[in-house]
Amino acid sequence: MTRRSAAVSFEDVMATTEFRPAPAAHITVDGDACRGCTTRACVTACPARLFVPIADGGILFNYEQCFECGGCYLVCNEKGAISWSYPEGGAGVVYRRG
Amino acid sequence: MRPLVAVCWKAVELRAGVDPLTGEIRPDPRSLGVSPADEAALEWALRAAEGTGAAVRVVSAGGPEADGVLRQAAAAGAAELVRVAIEPGSPSCEVARALAPHVAGAGLVWCGDVSLDRGSGAVPAFLAAELGVAQALGLLEVDLGAGAGGFSGLRRLDGGRRERLRVEGPAVASCEGGTARLRRASLHLMLEARRAPVRIEAAPPPRRPAPHVVGRAPFRPRARVVPPPPGEHAADRVRALIGAEAPAGRARVVTLGPEEAAEAILEALAAWGELP
Amino acid sequence: MAERFDAVVVGAGPAGSMAALQLARAGRSVCLLERGPFPGSKNLYGGVVYARVLDGILPRWAEEAPLERFVTRRVTMVLTATQSLAVDFRSSAWGEAPYNGATALRPEFDAWLAAQAEAEGAVLVCSTTATGLLVDASGAVVGVRTDRPGGEIGAGVVVACDGVNALLAKEAGLAEAPDPSHYTLGVKQVLRLPEAEIERRFGLAPGEGADFEILGGTGEVPGGGFLYTNRDTLSVGVVLSLDGLSRSAVRPEEVLAGLTAHPAIAPLVDGGEVVEFGAHLIPEAGLEMMPRLAGDGILVAGDAAGMCLAAGIWLEGVNFAMASGSAAGEAAAEALVAGDTTRRGLAGYEARLSSGFVLADHRRLRHAPGLVLSERVQRRYPEMVCNLVEELFTVRNPAPKPGVVQMARRAARRSGVGLGDLLRDGWRAWRTFG
Helix, strand or coil: CCCHCCCCCCCHHHHHCEECCCCCCCEEEEEHHHHCCCCCHHHHCCCCCCCCCCCCCCEECCCCCCCCCCHHHHCCCCHHHHHEECCCCCCCEEECCC | CCCCCEEECCEEEEEECCCHHHHHHHHEEEEEEEEEEHHHHHHHHHHHHHHHEEEEEEEEEEECCHHHHHHHHHHHHEEEEEEECCCCCCCCHHHHHHHHHHCCCCCCCEEEECCCCCCCCHHHHHHHHCCCCCCEEEEEEEEEECCCCCEEEEEEEEECCEEEECCCCCCEEEEEEEHHCCCCHHHHHHHHHHHCCCEEEEEECCCCCCCCCCCCCCCCCCCCCCCCCCCCCCCHHHHHCCCCCCCCCCCCCCCCCHHHHHHHHHHHHHHCCCCC | CEEEEEEECCCCCCHHHHHHHHHCCCCCCCEEEEECCCCCCCCCCCEEHHHHHCCCCCCCCCHCCCEEEEEEEEECCCCCCCEEEEEEEHHHHHHHCCCEEEEEHHHHHHHHCCCHHHCCCCCCECCCCEEEEEEECCCCCCEECCCCCCCEEEEEEEEEECCCCCCCHHHHCCCCCCCCHHEEEEEEEEECCCCCHHHHHCCCCCEEEEEEEEEECCCCCEEEEEECCCEEEEEEEEEHHHHHHHHHHCHHHHHHHHHHCEEEEEEEECCCCCCCCEEEEEEHHHHHHHCCEEEEEEECCCHHCCCCEEEECEEEEEEHHCCCCCCCCHHHHHHHHHHCEEEEEECHHHHHHCCCHHHHHHCCCCHHCCCCHHHHHHHHHHHHHHHHHHHHCCCCCCCCCCCCCCCCCCCHCCCCCHHHHHHHHHHHHHHHCC
C-alpha cells in the first residue's frame, strides 16, 4: 500500500496547502543576473518548485504558491538577483497544521 | 435621512476540507469569509456611496460566526452591520424574505452573484421580488458613471450572449467577483472595526413549509464525451468500445479477500496503462 | 501619525504574543501585529512544544492550550540507507503534570497564545504586514510602518518578533547580512490517519504521543528527520542544511520522499492521506547568528533573534521564543515606566535572558550545530554504528564470533573513521554537551 502515497503527485501535495494569492508579487528576479549564474541554487532549494530555468538562460518564477520561507534569497549567490519581502498582509500561505 | 446603499453578504468557509473517501466535510471556522463576488459587491456599494454621500449597510443572514466576517466590512468602510439570525441551510426564498426588511429603502442593494458554497445564486432575484424593485443580476462589468444612484452594467445571458443595462432608481444588483477588488482597509478602520456593533435581528417565521429534502444523491460529475473508436460498421465500433477485441488473456478471474482484490485490480489497471 | 501605542509587537507567534501579554499585564497599551489572516497561519515547525516556561505566566496551559498529545515516547533514531538503530524511551511520568513536551499544531497553539494576550488587553491586528521601522532624527526607533493606508503606528518600544527572516532587525542595523550556512530548511508533510490507528501503530494510550528524532536518512544532504504524532495526523519531515541543499541536485521533497520510503519509517506513515505540505527556515546557528538584542526603541526576540535550539538530540524553539518574548515584554514595560527606552534603558532584556535558560543553553551548546551537521556525524558515524550493530547480531555460523573490539575496528574502517577522528569528535561532544 506504500504505492498509494508514492502515487500522489507534487501538484496534488501542493494543492493540500492553502494559498491566498496577493495582487502583487513579493519576489522579483533579475533575469540578467540569472543568465550569468551557473549554480542556480534557487531551482533546487525552493521547496515549492517556484523557480524554473528557461531556454534563454533566465529564470521563470511563481510567487502564488510561495511558503514564504526565504530560502531562495539566502542561497542565491548572484548578489541581489532575488529580492524578496513578505506578501501583503492577509495574503500568501495559510497553514492549518503547521 | 441619509441615503442608504445596502450590501448582502454570506459568510462561507472559503476552503472546506473534504474527506476523499466519505465525502464528509470537515468544518474549519478559521476559514470563514466571503466570496470575491461578495467583496466586489461591497466595493461597488462603497464607490456608489462615495458619489452620493450615502451610508453603506451590510446585512448577512446567518449565525453568530458571521459577526467577525461582518466586521471585515466595517473595516473596509461600511457604516452599519446587521445580522439576521436564521437557521443555517434555509432556502433562498426564506433568506431573501429575512433580508428584505433590512435592505428596504436602500437606493441600491448589491450582492455577489453566487456564494462559494455551491449556492444557487437565487437570493438576489428573490430579494428583488420581495422588495418589488428592478434587478440586474450576474453583472460582468459595472460603470457607476457620474450619475447619482444609477449605474450601467453588462450582464451574462444564456448561450454566451450579453446584455447591457442602464439601471436608475431602486434595484438589486449582483456582480461577479472579477468586477472589482475590495479596497484594503485602512489601519485606523481596522482598529475601529474590532469594536463595531452588529445589530442582530430576528428572522420572520417561515411563510410556508419549506421544501424539504427527501433524498440526496452523491455528486456525480457529468459524463465525459469520448470520441468514437474507428471502425467501419457500428458493430465493430461497439466491439472496440466494450473491449471484446482485447487480446485474449486480459480478463482474469481471481478469488481474493477485499484488500488483496483491490490490490489486484489496481495492479491490473496499472499494467493495462489505465492509471495515470 | 494617527495611531499610537505604548508598544508595538510585530508578529503574533509565541515570542510576540508573550511580549504583548507581558506588556498588557503591566498596564501598557500594546498593538500586536500579525501578517497572516490569523495568528499561527504563517508558522510551521516540527511538532513539539515544551511549555513549562508558561507555568508561572499561564498556569493552566496544560488544560487550556490546544495540545494534540503529550509526548510519552521519545525515539532517537540513526538511519543509513538500509539500516536503522533506535533508542526508544518511554516515560509515563511525561503524560502527567507537570508534563514535558506536547505535540501541537502552530495555527492552533499560536492563535490560543495570542488570544491570551488579547484577553489581557493587547490589540491584535491581523492581515497586516509591518513593512519598515519609523526612525526619529537621532536614529531611535519610534514605531512601524504597515502595508495599510494610514498605516503608521507610533510606539515607545517596538518588539520585533517577525520571525526567522528578521527583516526589522536587519533594517535597524542590529543583524548582520545573513549567512546561508546558519540556516536549515524544514520541510514537512502532515498525514491523516485515524486516531485509534495512530495509537495502535505507535503503541500509545489515548492522549499520549510519540516523538521520533532521526539522524541521517537525508541522503546526500546533511540534516535530519522527524516524525511526531498529533491527535489524528502525523507530522513527518526533514531538516536540511540550506548550503548542502543548494550544492546538491536533490530537491527537498525528494529527500522527504526518501525518508518516508525508508524501511524503518514507511510502515509508520503507510496509508496516511497528505493533508498539508509546507516549509520554513530554521535559525540553526544559535549564538553564532544572534543579532544585537536591543537598539534604541527596539528589542528582538524569538526566531528573529536566532533563539532556536537545534543541537542534535535537543530540538527546541517555541519555548525559547516564549521565554525571550516574555522577557522582552517585561523589559519593555519596565523601560516605559522608567521613561528610558534607549538601548541602555532596555538592557533589562538581555539581563533576563542571561539569568534564565535562553542564553545559558545557547552559550553551553554554541558548538553543537557545527558538530551535528559535520560530515562525520551526518554520514560516517551512523554508518559505523549501524555496521557495528549489524556485525554484532549477524550469526556467521559455522564461522566463530569475532571479538567486539575487532568488530568495532572493522566497522570504523569500513566507514572511513579513524581513531583520531573519534577522539577529536568525542572531545568536542564532551565539551559541547558535557
